Amino acid sequence: MLDPELLEILVCPLTRSHLHLDGDFLVAEAGGLRYPIRDGIPVLLIDQAELPAGITSLDEFRRKYADRIPS
Numbered sequence: 001m002l003d004p005e006l007l008e009i010l011v012c013p014l015t016r017s018h019l020h021l022d023g024d025f026l027v028a029e030a031g032g033l034r035y036p037i038r039d040g041i042p043v044l045l046i047d048q049a050e051l052p053a054g055i056t057s058l059d060e061f062r063r064k065y066a067d068r069i070p071s
Contacts, residue, residue, distance in 0.1 A: 002026075002042065014046050015068050025050070030068040031061065 002021065010019050010026065017030035025034040026042050032052035036043050046058065055061045062069060 002037070002040070010042060010044070013044050014049075014062075015065065016070050017068070031065040033061070 007019070007021060007026075011017060012019060012028035012030065012033055012035070014033065015028050015030040017028045019026040019028055019035070021027075022034070024037050026037065026044070027034050033046075034050040034052075035045075036048060036050070051058070051061055055064065
């Protein structure tokens with residue numbers, strides 16, 4: 001399990017939105033990117049994140065959620 005204090009400060013590296021725990025994933029509030037937790041360690045690499053349903057590529061995600069991605 002992740003330390004609750006750590007979970008409070010972690011954010012999605014792409015959207016900078018808060019993350020919530022969902023099984024073995026941390027899920028971004030904005031856009032729903034799912035970052036895996038492997039051996040108790042969050043893998044917050046954008047290219048390792050699972051895309052939300054209906055999104056087939058990271059480029060598509062960036063276009064769809066452009067208003068939620070800080071510059």
